[in-house]
Amino acid sequence: MSDLNFSDPKxxxxxxxxKLNHILSIAVQAPFYKRxxxxxxxxxxxLYELKKLPVIDKQTLCTEGETCKKNLYTSSGEGFYTFSTxxxxxRMSFARYSLDxxxxxxxxxxxxxTACGITPNDLVANCIRAGAFWTGFLTSYRAxxxxxxxxxxxxxxxxxxxTLEYLELMRPNTLFGISPTLVQIAQEATRRxxxxxxxxxxxxxTPLTTEQESYLSAVWPxxxxxxxxxxxxxxxxxxxxxxxxxxxxxxxALSDCIVEQDDDGAIIAxxxxxxLQPAIRMKIGDNIEWMGGECPCGRTSPRFKLLQRSDExxxxxxDSMSLxxxxxxxxxxxxxxxxxxxxxxxxxKDTDIIIRIEAADGDAVDDYQLTSRIYECLCKDIPAxxxxxxxNNIRAFKILVVPSGGIQRVETTGKIRRVIDKRFM
Ligand SMILES: [Zn+2]
Numbered sequence: 001m002s003d004l005n006f007s008d009p010k011x012x013x014x015x016x017x018x019k020l021n022h023i024l025s026i027a028v029q030a031p032f033y034k035r036x037x038x039x040x041x042x043x044x045x046x047l048y049e050l051k052k053l054p055v056i057d058k059q060t061l062c063t064e065g066e067t068c069k070k071n072l073y074t075s076s077g078e079g080f081y082t083f084s085t086x087x088x089x090x091r092m093s094f095a096r097y098s099l100d101x102x103x104x105x106x107x108x109x110x111x112x113x114t115a116c117g118i119t120p121n122d123l124v125a126n127c128i129r130a131g132a133f134w135t136g137f138l139t140s141y142r143a144x145x146x147x148x149x150x151x152x153x154x155x156x157x158x159x160x161x162x163t164l165e166y167l168e169l170m171r172p173n174t175l176f177g178i179s180p181t182l183v184q185i186a187q188e189a190t191r192r193x194x195x196x197x198x199x200x201x202x203x204x205x206t207p208l209t210t211e212q213e214s215y216l217s218a219v220w221p222x223x224x225x226x227x228x229x230x231x232x233x234x235x236x237x238x239x240x241x242x243x244x245x246x247x248x249x250x251x252x253a254l255s256d257c258i259v260e261q262d263d264d265g266a267i268i269a270x271x272x273x274x275x276l277q278p279a280i281r282m283k284i285g286d287n288i289e290w291m292g293g294e295c296p297c298g299r300t301s302p303r304f305k306l307l308q309r310s311d312e313x314x315x316x317x318x319d320s321m322s323l324x325x326x327x328x329x330x331x332x333x334x335x336x337x338x339x340x341x342x343x344x345x346x347x348x349k350d351t352d353i354i355i356r357i358e359a360a361d362g363d364a365v366d367d368y369q370l371t372s373r374i375y376e377c378l379c380k381d382i383p384a385x386x387x388x389x390x391x392n393n394i395r396a397f398k399i400l401v402v403p404s405g406g407i408q409r410v411e412t413t414g415k416i417r418r419v420i421d422k423r424f425m
Contacts, residue, residue: 004254005301012254012301017047019272020258027278032071050258050281055268057283058085058093058234072096072277080276084133084412085233094133095234098276105135105236105273108256109143112229112240115251115297118174118202120148125167127177127185128204129156132412135233140176140204143228149174156181156414160188160405167196174200176228179212180409180416183339183358186219187404191361196220204228205415207248207306209324211331211338215360229253230306235271235279239304242297248306249291251299259304261288267304285309311419314342314384316351316392321384323418329381330357333374335364341407343420350395351423353385359401367401375399 004012021043027033028042040052079099084092097105118124124144130137137155144151154166156177163185167175175182175198182201189196198220204227208216213225229240230250238257239250252259258270265287271279287310291303312323323342330336340357357374359365378399379386385397407416 005251005299007254007300009300013047016254016258016272017044020044020047020050020270023272023275023278023280026074026275027280029074030072030278033278033280047258050260050270053281055262055281055283056279058285074276074278077276081138082133083135083233092133095279096277097236097274101236101273101276102138103142104256105231106139106142107146108231108237108240108253108273109139109228110146111253112237113143113202113226114147115240115242116226116245117224117243118144118147118149118200118226121150122174122200123150123152123170123172124174124176124202125152125154125170125172127154127156127163127175127181129178129181129412129414131157134412136178136204136413140228144176160184164188164192164194168194171197173198174202174226176202176204178205178414179203179208180339181414182208182216183212183337184405186216187337187358187360190219191404198223200224200226202226202228205413209327209338210247211327214331215338232269232282232284235269235282235284236273238267238269238284242295242299244296245303249303250306251295251301251303254301259288259302261290261304265289265307267306314344314419314421316384316388316394318388318391319384321382325382326355326378329377330374332377333370335360335367335370336374336401337404339407339416341416341418341420344423346423347395350393352396352398353394354396354398354400356400356402356407358404358406360404362403364401365403371399371401374401 004015024042028037036054081097081102083095085095126140128136128140141153152170152172154163199222201216201223227241229237231237236256237253240253241250256273260268262268267284267286267288268281269284270281287307288304289307291305295303314321337358337360340355343354345352364370384392
């Protein structure tokens with residue numbers, strides 16, 4: 001098959017429609033989809049008719065999956081992987097991929113990494129955490145293998161001190177990890193005065209924030225940044241970044257996914273890979289904005305920008321505060337790493353806020369003056385905790401600078417829950 005992402009829109013649509021109808025014809029063998037589509041005429045005559053199918057949110061699938069798992073499977077299946085789709089939400093839910101489907105997922109990830117500049121010549125340290133039903137390490141190692149890279153399977157399963165020892169020993173030119181891991185490696189390298197001479201930083205899971213990218217650039221000035229793309233454990237690859245995509249811009253991965261946007265701006269994704277446990281018109285929980293114009297890379301696949309997630313905006317009585325605001329304020333302090341967590345507690349009718357921020361080096365931890373400067377900066381830049389604090393019923397607002405790695409990681413992935421909101425629990 002030629003590269004669908006370069007083809008004319010008509011051929012791409014025909015390819016997607018054919019693959020979709022194939023999946024739908026099998027999907028109705030699963031009791032859940034059989035019931036869901038009982039009044040819908042299949043096959044669909046155009047991609048536009050996809051709108052006739054109901055949108056499925058994660059919640060529906062979770063409930064369905066837990067109470068009667070078999071309802072979602074199109075066959076009892078021989079040869080499959082079971083992956084966790086729980087992510088940072090804390091609740092375990094699972095998705096089943098056949099071995100062939102998982103091969104395609106990895107191929108999609110390899111396509112994305114190649115499109116944004118990872119080559120067979122790279123010596124890549126794979127620092128993604130392994131195990132615990134997470135797709136992360138398995139997908140990345142197979143994707144790197146498909147590209148033909150030289151691979152160091154280091155993982156993030158050991159303390160950062162040990163990871164740095166391995167890196168010093170092997171001298172990779174490319175580091176691959178999720179953002180909190182990459183920042184922690186950079187901090188540890190700085191602390192110990194180790195020059196790793198990194199040329200490429202590849203990241204998975206969530207895009208690097210502006211502050212994270214500039215932090216890593218300061219430690220590794222030669223480094224360029226490369227994304228493994230955007231996807232969801234329950235859908236597979238959704239978008240990829242070419243060398244011209246910046247921030248949260250992505251091309252749709254046309255051979256793997258159909259992307260729609262609902263009236264509220266939310267992304268709805270249909271996997272063109274998953275047949276054993278289809279994922280059709282799934283609401284992922286992210287909002288997108290379409291991008292116009294042509295991409296200089298020559299690909300015709302449409303581009304979208306991921307917008308700030310709704311859980312990245314913290315609402316109060318009167319106005320709100322975003323993680324982006326906090327991040328950009330923290331970016332002003334070279335003593336701090338771009339890694340933080342906001343905790344909200346209810347105290348009677350009032351809210352108490354604690355922001356934990358990791359220090360770039362140990363000296364910052366007990367620096368009272370630094371803490372008050374951060375406090376002042378946040379109050380000045382963010383009206384919700386500054387001028388509007390009393391209107392928002394905010395009682396205490398506290399900054400804690402903690403050592404590198406001092407914010408608790410999600411054990412299975414190494415990710416950080418950026419907001420812990422105990423107000424509604
Ligand atoms: Zn492009």
